[in-house]
Structures are given as structure tokens and as C-alpha cells.
Amino acid sequence: MRAAYDDLYQEAVRSLILDDRKRVDGRGLTDIRPLSAEVDLSPRAHGSGLFMRGETQVLTLATLGTPRERQELDGLSPVDEKRYMHHYNFPPFSTGETRPLRGTSRRETGHGALAERALIPVLPAAEDFPYTLRLVSEVLSSNGSTSMASVCGSTLALLDTGVPIKAPVAGIAMGLIKEGERYAVLTDIQGIEDHLGDMDFKVAGTRDGITALQMDIKIKGITPAIMAEALQQARVARLAILEVITACLPAPRPDLKPHAPRMTVIKIAPDKIGAIIGPGGKTIRSIQEQTGASIDIEDDGSVYIAATNGESAAKAREMIEGLIEVPIVGRIYTGRVVRTTDFGAFVQILPGTDGLVHISQLDSERIEKVEDVAKVGDELTVMVTAIDPEGKIRLSRQAVLEGWTPEEALERDRRPTRKPGEGGGRPGGGRSGGGRSSGPRDRR
Numbered sequence: 409m410r411a412a413y414d415d416l417y418q419e420a421v422r423s424l425i426l427d428d429r430k431r432v433d434g435r436g437l438t439d440i441r442p443l444s445a446e447v448d449l450s451p452r453a454h455g456s457g458l459f460m461r462g463e464t465q466v467l468t469l470a471t472l473g474t475p476r477e478r479q480e481l482d483g484l485s486p487v488d489e490k491r492y493m494h495h496y497n498f499p500p501f502s503t504g505e506t507r508p509l510r511g512t513s514r515r516e517t518g519h520g521a522l523a524e525r526a527l528i529p530v531l532p533a534a535e536d537f538p539y540t541l542r543l544v545s546e547v548l549s550s551n552g553s554t555s556m557a558s559v560c561g562s563t564l565a566l567l568d569t570g571v572p573i574k575a576p577v578a579g580i581a582m583g584l585i586k587e588g589e590r591y592a593v594l595t596d597i598q599g600i601e602d603h604l605g606d607m608d609f610k611v612a613g614t615r616d617g618i619t620a621l622q623m624d625i626k627i628k629g630i631t632p633a634i635m636a637e638a639l640q641q642a643r644v645a646r647l648a649i650l651e652v653i654t655a656c657l658p659a660p661r662p663d664l665k666p667h668a669p670r671m672t673v674i675k676i677a678p679d680k681i682g683a684i685i686g687p688g689g690k691t692i693r694s695i696q697e698q699t700g701a702s703i704d705i706e707d708d709g710s711v712y713i714a715a716t717n718g719e720s721a722a723k724a725r726e727m728i729e730g731l732i733e734v735p736i737v738g739r740i741y742t743g744r745v746v747r748t749t750d751f752g753a754f755v756q757i758l759p760g761t762d763g764l765v766h767i768s769q770l771d772s773e774r775i776e777k778v779e780d781v782a783k784v785g786d787e788l789t790v791m792v793t794a795i796d797p798e799g800k801i802r803l804s805r806q807a808v809l810e811g812w813t814p815e816e817a818l819e820r821d822r823r824p825t826r827k828p829g830e831g832g833g834r835p836g837g838g839r840s841g842g843g844r845s846s847g848p849r850d851r852r
Contacts, residue, residue: 418604425585425592432600440580440596440645445560445656447568454668455571457564461649462598463551468561470569472668473540474714476704492531492541496520496558502550503599519555520545523579526559526612526620527566530574537572538671538712552598553581555622559612563653569668570661577619578649579612582638586627591634595641611642615650669702669714672721678709680732683760691731699724731759735792735801738814742789745782753782755790755803763801765790772809781805793817 424430429437441462450456455470478491496519500507523545531541543565545558556579563576583597584607594601602608608624664670676684684705685692692703701715701724711728715721735741741757748754752766765788770781782788790803791812807817 421600421604422585422587425594426587426590429592431594433598437592438595438641438644440648441598443649443652445564445652447564447657452667453565454665455565455567455569457561457566457568459557459560459564459653461553461557461560461596463549464554464557465548466545466554466557466561467548468543468545468558468565470562470565470571471542471544472569472664473542474669474671474702474704475534475538475540475706475712477540491534491539492524492528492543494520494524494527494543494545494558494562496523496545496547496555498547498550498554502547502554519558522555522610522612522620522622523558523562526579527562527573527577529619530577530614532572532574538673538710539571539669541566541571550599552596552602553579553610555579556581556610556612559620560649560653564656567653567657567660570664572660575614575616576650576653577612577614578646578653579610579620580642580645580649582609582611582642583607584609584625584630584634584638586629586634593634593638593641595645607638609638609642611639611646613646615647667716669716670718670721672713672715672725674711674713674725674728676709676711676728676732678707681705681707681709683731684711684728695724695727699727703728733758735761735763735795737792737795738817740789740791740808742787745784745786745788748778748782748784750778753778753788755782755788757790757792757801757803761801763790763792763803765803765805769793769804769806772806791817793820 421432424432425437431437435441444460446458448456449458449467450469453469454472456468458465458467475491478489479493480489481487496516498513498516498519499509543562545561547554547558559577559579563573563578566573567576580595581597581602583594583601583605585592585594586606594605597605597608606625606627607630610620610622611618612620683691686694692705695701696703699715700720701713703724704712704714713721713724713728715724735757743755743757745753746756746762752764753770754762754764756762765782767775767778770778775781788805789808790805791807791814792801793804793807794802804812804817812820
């Protein structure tokens, strides 16, 4: 009895569409159900968008992460990671059902993958927007094509986040009723038309073209003419949906939300990576603890600094640049005395880099002992006067005290070095600006 009723019901629905060109909810073949779009619904998500088409409603939440939060893939594909992930959840309440919530179904995985594929072509390159992106589409109510609604919701969430996508993307599901040579292509099918119809053809794309397709067909004989008609109707519907999306938010927000991480990218020489990481990761952990920033380093020397405020990012950047800075002749540094000898003091001007201040360059006046001016642990402000081909650095405190220019410091450095005990000590009195030096100290 139930089977006979179902057969009559299916015949009545299909006849209404083919004979009267009218659908069960009174729409014409190309009509779209009422559309609505909203953004900025979640106070903590980095972006959110709610898209509604008739009874189908999807809320998408966007989260930005650092490069190390990319998903690692372990499979036969040569692609071993991805920076953009889309997850799709279809809870039973969205269709008025009661059943246990278990793991993700194959249907949910497939719909999420389709929506993810639809948006990949418009995402910015990692070089331009170095974030990991995770979108989660929650189906709140379902009556036809929640996967395409999740494409629209994801576009809204990306725009709300401030992701500089190349163009908005929208999607629509097309249906087909075919009996013999007669057929009707339906725009925006609902659940009953999917169940009783002959085709579920999903089309997603921008104003300029298609980014993703998926087709489920139950019959043979889909002709090129039918496909051309379906694609043309899908384009018209897609443009109508895009009008609603852009009316809600015409372009990506110019700034990220206040609680979204700010990413700063700097490039360093790959051989300097070890200086930032430190032994056993000690140095990079210390920087993160002191600044509150998250730091990721790629093998090519790209350093990503993520922080929720500019002050933390700036402090982390300053500390990193201090670790990799190269001494420059004529530049003034404030460093710490790490060792003294009878001929001068070694001053650490940068992390892991020492230079020698000859005794003749420690003061404007002649001194008898290095310790009269510089003891281990003291801070001295010095100028780099020369760096020899072996990397040894000569420093001068006298140059700072007397306000030498870099050119003067270089010229005085070329003069013979006064030995300890030889007189003189004032500018022009035969004092040299040079001395022996040490190269970069071993990293501790």
C-alpha cells in the first residue's frame, strides 16, 4: 500500500512539472526561493556568514591560523599539506530527525570537499596572505542543496574575515524531470525534487566562470542540449545569488577583526635559522614567552610572526632581527663586555658577535689598564670602525665619545696602532682607531 502511494505521489509531482510547468511549492521552473545573507554574527570567530535560501540555512565560521597549523596529509598524492580546510556538518535536527551524533559521514565529507574545491581558485596565494584558513559550515536547516549554501556561507565568512579573495563565489543546484523526449530543467531544487527527480547538478562559480561541478544522475540520455540549458539557468541563478552576497558585503573587509592574529613576514638567510631557534629550541621559545607572539620558520628563511596586537609582533620582530643582524662599519652599538685582556676589551655588540676595543680606543685620554674603563659585565657604547676579510671586528669607544663620523673612524683605523705605554691620546695626536679584533663568537 505504501509503495503504491509513493508511486502515485511521484507520478503526480512529475506530471505537474512536465504538464503544467509548475512545481510543488508553486514556483516556476527557473524561480529561486527567497534569499538572505548576513555577516559578523559571531563575536569571537574571525569571520562569520549566514546564508539562507528558502528553508535551507547554513552558518559558516572562519578561523585564521599560523602556517604551522596547516593540515598534514599522508597519502599517495604528492601534496602533503594544505593551508585551506573546509569542514561541513549536517546535524540531524537540520532535517527534523532524531538520531545519535556520531562521526562525520561520507555525505558530509563529500559535501565539504565540494564546497572547499569551489573556493580554492579565488583564495589568495600564501605569499600574499600567509594564514592557514579553516572554515566550518554548520547546516541549521535543510531543504535542498546545503552544499551550495555552504559555498555561499563560506564566501560571506571570508569577506567578513578580510581574506582578499579574488571574487565572490556562489552555488546553485539544478534538477531534471525527463519522460521520453519531454524534459524540464529545474533551478534551485528542494528535497522532494531531488528525491523524485532524475538529476542533481551542482554548479558553483564567480561572475566570470565555474569553479566546481558535481552531478548525480539517475537516468541515461542526458543530451548536450539539456546540459547547455542547465548550465545557462545555473549561470542566471548564480548571478542573482551573487547580487545578494555583494549587497550584504561588496568586498573583503580592509582590516582583520581585533582578536584575529596579525601576521608579519620577514625573510632571513637560511643559515641564520639556527640562531633564532637556538639549542633545543630554547631561543625561539624564549621569544614567544616574552612577547606572546607565535613564530613559525620555513626552510627557505621565511619567518612568520603572528600576534593579536601590534606591540607583541613588533617586539618579536625586533628580537629576531637582533639575532640575525650583521655588524655595519660606522654604526654605533651598545654592548656588554665579555672579556678583557691587557690590550683591550671584547664587547658583544650583537647576539653571538663580539668585537675588540683596543686599549687606545677605550677613552679620549690615555689609560694604563683596560679595567680602569671596562670590566666584564659593563655596558659600553662603541662604533664599528672596521671588519677585516676574516670577519674580525674592530670597535672604538673613543669614536663615540668624540663624535667621529664613520668616515673619520675608517680613516683613523688605518693609522698604526699605539702600543700600551706610548703617549698621546687626544684627537690628532697619533692615536689610531684600530686594534685587534675577534670574529663572531661561538653561539652559546
